[in-house]
Amino acid sequence: MTTDIQSQPGQTGPAENSDKLDKSVLMVAGVVVLGAIMSILDITVVSVALNTFQEEFDATAAAVAWTMTGYTLALASVIPLTGWAADRFGTKRLYLLAVLLFTAGSVLCATATSLEMLVLYRVLQGLGGGMLMPLGMTILTRAAGPERIGRVMAVLGIPMLLGPIFGPIMGGALIDSVSWHWIFLINLPIGIGAMVYAWIVLPKDDVEPSETFDWLGMLLLSPGLAAFLYGVSSIPEHGTAMAREVMVPMVLGIVLIVAFVPWALARRNLHPLVELRLFKNKDMTVAVLAMMLFAIAFFGASLLFPLYFIQVRGEDALGAGLLLAPQGIGAMITMPIAGILADKIGPGKIVLVGITVITVGMAMFTQIGADTSYPYMLAALFIMGLGMGGTMMPIMTAALATLTAHNVARGSTLLNITQQVAASIGTALFSVILTNELVKSDAVAQAGAVNAAAEGSDDPNVIAQAAQSLGIDPASLQALFARATEDMASSFATVFIVATFLVACCLVPAAFLPRKKVAPVDPAAMIGH
Numbered sequence: 341m342t343t344d345i346q347s348q349p350g351q352t353g354p355a356e357n358s359d360k361l362d363k364s365v366l367m368v369a370g371v372v373v374l375g376a377i378m379s380i381l382d383i384t385v386v387s388v389a390l391n392t393f394q395e396e397f398d399a400t401a402a403a404v405a406w407t408m409t410g411y412t413l414a415l416a417s418v419i420p421l422t423g424w425a426a427d428r429f430g431t432k433r434l435y436l437l438a439v440l441l442f443t444a445g446s447v448l449c450a451t452a453t454s455l456e457m458l459v460l461y462r463v464l465q466g467l468g469g470g471m472l473m474p475l476g477m478t479i480l481t482r483a484a485g486p487e488r489i490g491r492v493m494a495v496l497g498i499p500m501l502l503g504p505i506f507g508p509i510m511g512g513a514l515i516d517s518v519s520w521h522w523i524f525l526i527n528l529p530i531g532i533g534a535m536v537y538a539w540i541v542l543p544k545d546d547v548e549p550s551e552t553f554d555w556l557g558m559l560l561l562s563p564g565l566a567a568f569l570y571g572v573s574s575i576p577e578h579g580t581a582m583a584r585e586v587m588v589p590m591v592l593g594i595v596l597i598v599a600f601v602p603w604a605l606a607r608r609n610l611h612p613l614v615e616l617r618l619f620k621n622k623d624m625t626v627a628v629l630a631m632m633l634f635a636i637a638f639f640g641a642s643l644l645f646p647l648y649f650i651q652v653r654g655e656d657a658l659g660a661g662l663l664l665a666p667q668g669i670g671a672m673i674t675m676p677i678a679g680i681l682a683d684k685i686g687p688g689k690i691v692l693v694g695i696t697v698i699t700v701g702m703a704m705f706t707q708i709g710a711d712t713s714y715p716y717m718l719a720a721l722f723i724m725g726l727g728m729g730g731t732m733m734p735i736m737t738a739a740l741a742t743l744t745a746h747n748v749a750r751g752s753t754l755l756n757i758t759q760q761v762a763a764s765i766g767t768a769l770f771s772v773i774l775t776n777e778l779v780k781s782d783a784v785a786q787a788g789a790v791n792a793a794a795e796g797s798d799d800p801n802v803i804a805q806a807a808q809s810l811g812i813d814p815a816s817l818q819a820l821f822a823r824a825t826e827d828m829a830s831s832f833a834t835v836f837i838v839a840t841f842l843v844a845c846c847l848v849p850a851a852f853l854p855r856k857k858v859a860p861v862d863p864a865a866m867i868g869h
Contacts, residue, residue, distance in 0.1 A: 364483070365480075365483050365484050365488070365492065367541045368479060368480060368483045368541060368542065369480060369483075369492060369495045369496070370537065370541070371435075371479070371534065371537050371538045371541050371542060372476035372477075372479055372480050372495075372496060373476075373495060373496065373498060373499055374530060374533065374534040374537065375435070375438070375439055375442075375472040375475075375476055375534055375538075376472060376473060376476050376496060376499040376503075377499040377503070377530070378439075378442060378443075378446075378469070378472070378527050378530055378531060378534070379442065379469040379472040379473060380473075380499050380503030380507075381499070381503050381506070381507045381510065382411075382442075382446070382465065382469065382507075382523075382527065383408075383411070383503070383507070384503055384506075384507025384508055384511065385507045385508070385510055385511035385514075385523045386407060386408060386411070386462075386511070386523065387408065387507070387508070387511070388507070388508050388511035388512050388515065388523075389511060389515055389520050389523055390404050390405070390407070390408070392515055392520045393407060393455070393458070393520070396520065397454060397455040397458070399455050402577055403455060404455065405573075405577065406455075406459045407455075407458055407459055407462050408462075408573075409570065409573050410459045410460075410462045410463045410466065411462045411463065411465060411466040411469070412466065412569055412573060412760075412764065413463070413466070413566045413569060413570055414462075414463040414464075414465070414466025414467050414469075414470060415466040415469055415470035415760060416470070416562075416565040416566055416569050416757075416760055416761075417467075417470070417562040417563070417565065417566045418466070418467050418470035418471055418562075419470045419471070419474060419565075419753060419756050419757050419760060420557075420558070420561050420562055420565065420613050420614050420753060420757060421471075421558065421562070421613070422434070422470070422471045422474045422475060422749070422752075422753050422756075423474070423613075423614065423615070423749040423750040423752070423753035423754075424553060424554070424611070424613060425471075426474075426475060426478055426749040427749060428553075429545070430545025430546070431475060431478055431479050431482070431542070431545065431749070432538065432542040432543065432544065432545045433545055434471060434475055435471075435472075435475050435476075435479065435538055435542065436535055436538055436539065437468075437471075438468045438469075438471035438472050438475060439468065439472070439531055439534050439535050439538065440468070440531075440535065441464060441465070441467050441468030441471075442465055442468030442469050442472065442527070442531060443468075443527055443528060443530075443531025443532065443534075443535070444464065444468075445461050445462070445463075445464035445465030445466075445467075445468060446465060446524045446525070446527035446528060446531065447524070447525065447527075447528055448461040448464065449461040449462060449465065449524040450521040450522075450524040450525045473752075473756050474749070474752040474753045474755075474756040475749075475752075476496060477493075477496060477736070477740065477748075477752035477755070477756070478748050478749045478752045479542065480492040480493075480495070480496055481740050481743075481748045481752070482748055488683055489682075489683065489737050489740055489741045490678070490679040490680065490681070490682030490683035490687065490733075490734065490737040490741070491676075491679040491680060491683055492679075493679060493682070493733040493734070493736050493737045493740070494675045494676050494678060494679025494680075494682075494733050495679070496733065497671075497675050497679075497729070497732060497733035497736075498672070498675065506661065506665075506668060507661075508646060508658070508660060508661035508664075509658060509661030509662055509665075510523075510526075510661075511523050511661075512656065512658035512661060513658055514526065516658065552610070552611055553611075554609065554611060554612050554613040556603060557600060557603060557604060557609075557612050557613030557614070558613055560596050560597070560599050560600040560603065561596070561597065561600045561613055561614060563593075563596055564592075564593045564594075564595075564596030564597040564599075564600060565593065565597065565757065565760075565761070566593070567589040567590070567592045567593030567596065568589070568590055568592075568593025568594060568597060568761070569593070569760070569761065569764045570589045570593075571586050571587070571588070571589035571590030571591075571592075571593060572586075572590065572764045572765055572768045573764055573767075573768060574586045574589070575768040575771070575772055576767075576768055576771035576772060576775065579772060579775055579776070580772070581772075600613075600614075601616065604616040604617075605617065614750070614753060614754055614757065615747065615750040615751075615754065616754075618743070618747065618750060618751055618754060621742055621743075622852075623738055623739065623741075623742045623853070623854055624739050624742055624743070624751065624754075626738070626849050626852045626853055627735050627736070627738040627739035627755075627849075627853065628739060628754065628755065628758050629849040630691065630735050630738075630846055630849040630850050630853065631732075631735050631736070631739070631755060631758055631759060631762070632758050632759075632761075632762045633762075633842065633845055633846045633849065634695070634731060634732060634735065634762075634843075634846045635758070635759045635762035635763050635766060636762045636763075636765050636766035636769065636842060637766065637839055637842035637843045637845075637846065638728070638732070638766070638843075639762070639763035639766045639767055640765075640766030640767055640769055640770035640839065640842070641702065641766075641770065641836070641839040641843075643767055643770050643771065644705075644770060644774065644832060644835060644836065644839065645660075645663075645664055645667075645721070646660040646661065646664065647774070647832075648708070648829075648832045649663050651828055652710055652825055652828050652829050652832065663714070663717075663718065663721075664721060666718045666719075666721045666722035666725060667721040667722065667724055667725035667728070668725060669722065669725060670721070670722045670723065670724065670725020670726040670727075670728070670729065671725040671726070671728045671729040672725075672729065673725075673726060673729060674694075674725075674726050674727075674728075674729030674730045675729035675730070675733065677729075677730075678690050678694065678729055678730035678731075678733065678734050679733065679734075679737075682733075682734045682737045682738075683737075685855070685856065686738075686853075686854045686855045686856040687734035687735065687737050687738040687741075687853050687854065688738070688850070688851075688852075688853035688854050688855035689855050690730050690734045691730065691731055691734050691735055691738070691850045691853055692847065692850050692851065692853075693727075693730060694727045694728070694729070694730030694731035694734070695727065695731055695843060695844075695846045695847050695850055696727070696847070697723060697724075697726050697727030697730070698724050698727030698728060698731060698843050699727075699840060699843050699844045699847075700723060700727075701720045701721065701722075701723035701724030701725075701726075701727060702720075702724060702836060702839050702840040702843050703840045704716070704717075704719075704720035704723070705717070705720055705832075705833070705836040705839075705840075706833050706836045706837045706840055707833065708829060708832060708833050708836070709826065709829045709830070709833070710822075710825045710826045710828070710829040712829075731846075734853075735850075735853070736755060738853045738854060739751060739755055740752065740755070770835060770838075770839070773835050773838055774831060774832070774835050777831035777834050777835060778827075778828060778831050780831075781824065781827035781828070781831070783820055783823040783824040783826075783827050784824045784827050784828055784831075786810075786812060786820055786824070787820055787821050787824035788824075789810055790803060790806050790807045790810060790812060790817070790820075791803075791806075793806035793807075793809060793810055794806035803817065804817065
């Protein structure tokens with residue numbers, strides 16, 4: 341079953357020059373996609389359960405947010421280690437360990453009886469989840485070879501693009517029909533299946549003599565990324581980046597990351613934790629810049645769509661998730677086509693078209709109001725999906741296609757660090773912009789105060805009494821809520837203008853992506869070892 345796949349890290353399969361993905365590569369792709377689905381779906385599924393956690397553990401929103409923050413920090417801390425560990429222990433062994441950690445963490449999360457236990461187990465989950473994506477990219481790229489990297493990236497792109505869309509649907513359904521425990525327990529059968537599948541399909545590791553481990557790099561970069569992302573993820577809670585609780589960890593993180601750069605580039609450091617000398621490769625540099633801008637815009641804007649449907653249109657989490665389905669359908673249509681074209685003509689032209697299409701779809705959302713028709717918004721989401729299918733994975737293709745097998749693990753690690761940092765920045769940025777827009781409205785503030793005083797009750801009498809206690813005329817409540825809804829819709833439209841601008845900015849680095857097939861660059865020539 342595994343004879344067609346290379347058994348050594350530095351080799352590619354014998355069928356790598358074939359245009360089509362052979363059975364052996366598709367089998368490996370199945371392993372990687374299973375792991376990616378667990379990791380990515382888990383992030384969005386848990387986001388739906390935050391209110392449930394507040395009620396279950398009688399905790400504040402800020403305390404419950406640590407179930408997300410702890411996972412993200414663990415993820416960011418372990419990603420830099422993945423490249424070295426893949427070379428040292430082999431991708432198969434490390435992949436099995438990552439799935440085991442993630443699955444064990446999931447089961448433990450379901451058994452948590454306190455918020456502190458849940459956060460601790462989420463950190464364990466993050467340690468496994470952080471390795472799954474960079475490892476998956478490495479395994480797939482080595483299995484298919486540079487000739488077919490666009491196709492395999494399109495396969496890996498399915499969970500990356502669809503996770504944020506279908507995660508809330510699955511999370512809402514599980515919480516409503518069973519209990520919150522099942523958003524974690526569902527990972528148990530998937531994890532067991534992924535481990536058995538990986539054990540059978542992935543080729544045996546044939547590890548070469550180990551490179552030295554960059555201890556100083558780990559002490560600088562992993563805590564630096566964790567501190568920086570902690571500061572960034574705290575911005576929405578405090579409403580500004582100037583708050584002490586935000587600035588201190590952010591500045592500390594930046595100092596550690598900046599200190600890592602000269603150490604990583606030092607001549608005596610032959611095997612840095614993250615290979616920054618890959619930036620000597622122009623295509624890699626441009627692709628990383630494009631990925632960073634796109635991730636800020638894409639993941640930041642992804643926050644806005646469900647919030648609009650829930651806060652302005654009154655949908656529940658499940659309904660909001662279902663309304664996002666056209667985006668996923670659009671991506672599924674164009675992603676395989678984009679993967680084939682990226683291998684044949686290079687990713688540059690495809691990414692330019694994809695970003696242009698996304699910009700058009702996003703611009704449509706700048707015109708939304710409180711009663712914009714659903715067909716209009718669903719059409720805009722479908723258009724955006726078509727563009728997304730031709731954007732994220734071709735950008736990754738542009739980066740990884742230029743790397744020889746020895747550098748694939750380091751390159752995928754670099755891309756995943758970039759994506760994680762950019763996604764956190766985008767989420768914080770759009771949260772703050774939206775919050776600042778909403779606080780400008782007196783109607784939104786008054787309506788929020790009434791709802792808070794009524795403690796979320798739908799009873800008109802309770803709401804009227806709450807309004808009266810705040811000195812608001814109950815007779816004018818309907819007009820107040822209507823005005824607040826219009827103001828909220830207007831705030832979302834304003835933030836979508838920012839999102840449209842950021843997506844359009846991605847056209848600049850995308851214009852420099854290769855517009856023809858690229859060949860791998862000799863690592864010795866590129867890194868200078």
